[in-house]
Amino acid sequence: xxxxxxxxxxxxxxxxxxxxxxxxxxxxxxxxxxxxxxxxxxxxxxxxxxxxxxxxxxxxxxxxxxxxxxxxxxxxxxxxxxxxxxxxxxxxxxxxxxxxxxxxxxxxxxxxxxxxxxxxxxxxxxxxxxxxxxxxxxxxxxxxxxxxxxxxxxxxxxxxxxxxxxxxxxxxxxxxxxxxxxxxxxxxxxxxxxxxxxxxxxxxxx
Amino acid sequence: xxxxxxxxxxxxxxxxxxxxxxxxxxxxxxxxxxxxxxxxxxxxxxxxxxxxxxxxxxxxxxxxxxxxxxxxxxxxxxxxxxxxxxxxxxxxxxxxxxxxxxxxxxxxxxxxxxxxxxxxxxxxxxxxxxxxxxxxxxxxxxxxxxxxxxxxxxxxxxxxxxxxxxxxxxxxxxxxxxxxxxxxxxxxxxxxxxxxxxxxxxxxxx
Numbered sequence: 001x002x003x004x005x006x007x008x009x010x011x012x013x014x015x016x017x018x019x020x021x022x023x024x025x026x027x028x029x030x031x032x033x034x035x036x037x038x039x040x041x042x043x044x045x046x047x048x049x050x051x052x053x054x055x056x057x058x059x060x061x062x063x064x065x066x067x068x069x070x071x072x073x074x075x076x077x078x079x080x081x082x083x084x085x086x087x088x089x090x091x092x093x094x095x096x097x098x099x100x101x102x103x104x105x106x107x108x109x110x111x112x113x114x115x116x117x118x119x120x121x122x123x124x125x126x127x128x129x130x131x132x133x134x135x136x137x138x139x140x141x142x143x144x145x146x147x148x149x150x151x152x153x154x155x156x157x158x159x160x161x162x163x164x165x166x167x168x169x170x171x172x173x174x175x176x177x178x179x180x181x182x183x184x185x186x187x188x189x190x191x192x193x194x195x196x197x198x199x200x201x202x203x204x205x206x
Numbered sequence: 207x208x209x210x211x212x213x214x215x216x217x218x219x220x221x222x223x224x225x226x227x228x229x230x231x232x233x234x235x236x237x238x239x240x241x242x243x244x245x246x247x248x249x250x251x252x253x254x255x256x257x258x259x260x261x262x263x264x265x266x267x268x269x270x271x272x273x274x275x276x277x278x279x280x281x282x283x284x285x286x287x288x289x290x291x292x293x294x295x296x297x298x299x300x301x302x303x304x305x306x307x308x309x310x311x312x313x314x315x316x317x318x319x320x321x322x323x324x325x326x327x328x329x330x331x332x333x334x335x336x337x338x339x340x341x342x343x344x345x346x347x348x349x350x351x352x353x354x355x356x357x358x359x360x361x362x363x364x365x366x367x368x369x370x371x372x373x374x375x376x377x378x379x380x381x382x383x384x385x386x387x388x389x390x391x392x393x394x395x396x397x398x399x400x401x402x403x404x405x406x407x408x409x410x411x412x
Contacts, residue, residue: 117327117373118327118328120377120378121323121324121327121328121373121377122324122327122328127377127378127379130378130380131378131379131380131381134378134380135380135381138380138381138382150394152381152382153382153383153386153390153394154394156374156380156381156382156383157371157383157394157395159370159374160367160370160371160373160374160375160383161366161367161370161371161398162370163370163373163374164365164366164367164368164369164370164371164373165363165366165367165370167323167327167366167369167370167373168362168365168366168369169366171326171327171333172326172333172336172337172340173333173337174336174337174340174341174344174362175337175341175344175358175362176344176358176359176362177359177362177363177366180359184359188356188359188360188363189363192367192398192401192402195398195401196398
């Protein structure tokens with residue numbers, strides 16, 4: 001990075017020129033900081049220092065550490081924002097909405113969210129980063145999305161189910177998952193995710 | 207390998223000495239062959255040639271290509287044998303049995319089955335090997351385990367769910383999945399796997 005400034009304290013937004021260059025510099029600093037420190041211990045302040053900008057400028061561009069993480073890893077949406085939107089839906093619609101949203105985030109073998117999964121599979125640092133990021137989202141959103149006993153665990157199981165599906169669909173590319181359409185998966189999996197959210201008893205055919 | 211024999215055709219069981227050494231030689235040859243050719247195109251004959259033993263000796267030791275694959279990758283059981291045992295249970299017991307069996311196969315971060323998942327996440331050859339091996343098992347066992355329309359897809363979804371759970375539990379080590387006991391997971395997930403096997407409608411709380 002040749003962008004490191006000379007001199008000492010800087011006012012907010014001091015970095016001149018192209019805002020998209022500033023964004024890119026912040027994102028690169030964030031990726032390195034999250035990779036090295038994990039999600040929990042990474043701070044907006046340290047990322048800003050690394051990018052040689054004021055912390056307020058980072059917040060101006062990205063709003064929160066969570067959104068900065070999502071942007072740094074090219075996730076099309078911050079899962080926290082997504083959970084919040086889904087929690088605003090009528091409860092019976094949430095299962096299908098989770099499946100559809102997840103499949104839109106991980107919609108091809110080159111989806112950036114898959115890079116996070118691949119990295120987590122082989123690098124403990126990446127696994128820790130994902131664990132801290134997603135674990136925080138489960139804890140925050142479980143009370144609304146999956147109320148009742150075991151809610152965070154049920155929400156985590158729903159998430160694990162979606163991870164397994166995209167792992168099978170786009171990494172192992174196993175049939176007959178790989179060729180299933182989004183609508184087919186929403187129809188088959190939506191009720192299961194809904195079940196995890198509701199915590200209701202499942203009827204079986206026996 | 208210094209074990210390569212000199213000379214031409216050999217009778218069955220010709221390799222002298224320690225049977226466990228013979229087994230190890232066959233397993234090493236199998237691992238290399240599966241990795242290079244995938245599961246479908248690997249043959250007992252080629253693996254035997256690579257180990258410098260007669261194909262009948264490979265079958266004597268391992269019984270089938272499927273079991274040889276399982277042994278070569280240190281899986282404690284061939285999934286085909288496992289599916290067959292589960293299909294012998296009364297239908298309403300199968301969901302819980304699948305969850306419990308899977309969690310006994312992948313019971314710690316060092317379980318060999320996780321090595322296959324990690325490898326598949328980053329190496330297309332390993333992904334193909336897993337795809338062919340597991341895909342074959344889904345197709346063979348779906349008619350008994352998950353009869354009816356979409357049976358193979360429902361069985362694959364149940365399998366993907368289990369993969370997602372062990373991915374979350376032992377690779378990402380995310381809470382509150384990592385600390386869940388086997389019994390807790392059987393109770394929460396067994397009915398969901400059962401639902402996929404049955405293909406029945408799920409009641410929701412709405």
